[in-house]
Amino acid sequence: GGAWLDTPSFAGHIAGFKVTAVDTVGAGDTFIGAFVVKLVEGATPREAARFGCAAAAIAVTRRGAQASIPARAEVEHWLKSRAN
Structure with a gap:
């Protein structure tokens, strides 16, 4: 998982997060x-990636498409909880 970026300042892989997927x-x-x-x-x-x-x-x-999209605050909290 993750993302590949190719920019003038960085080219490489941005690691994804290990989760148990139920619906992609x-x-x-x-x-x-x-x-x-x-x-x-x-x-x-x-940072964006x-x-x-x-x-x-x-x-x-x-599960679901639109219903599975997290709110911004949830993503920010989720990232902070994994910062350590």
């Missing part, structure tokens, strides 16, 4: 949506 429908859409939001807000592509990976990781632990 919508994972890519969730990643892209979260990734673009962070880019628009000024995050680096690496990490946020997108986290959002997608949460999404695959739930």
Whole structure:
């Protein structure tokens, strides 16, 4: 899992998060949506990809497409809980 980036400042793999997937429908859409939001807000592509990976990781632990998309605050909390 994870994402591959190729930018002028970084080319490589952004690791995904280990979760138990129950439904992967919508994972890519969730990643892209979260990734673009962070880019628009000024995050680096690496930061945005990490946020997108986290959002997608949460999404695959739930059933459904739209219903599985986590709220921003949930993704931020989830990332903070794994920062150590």
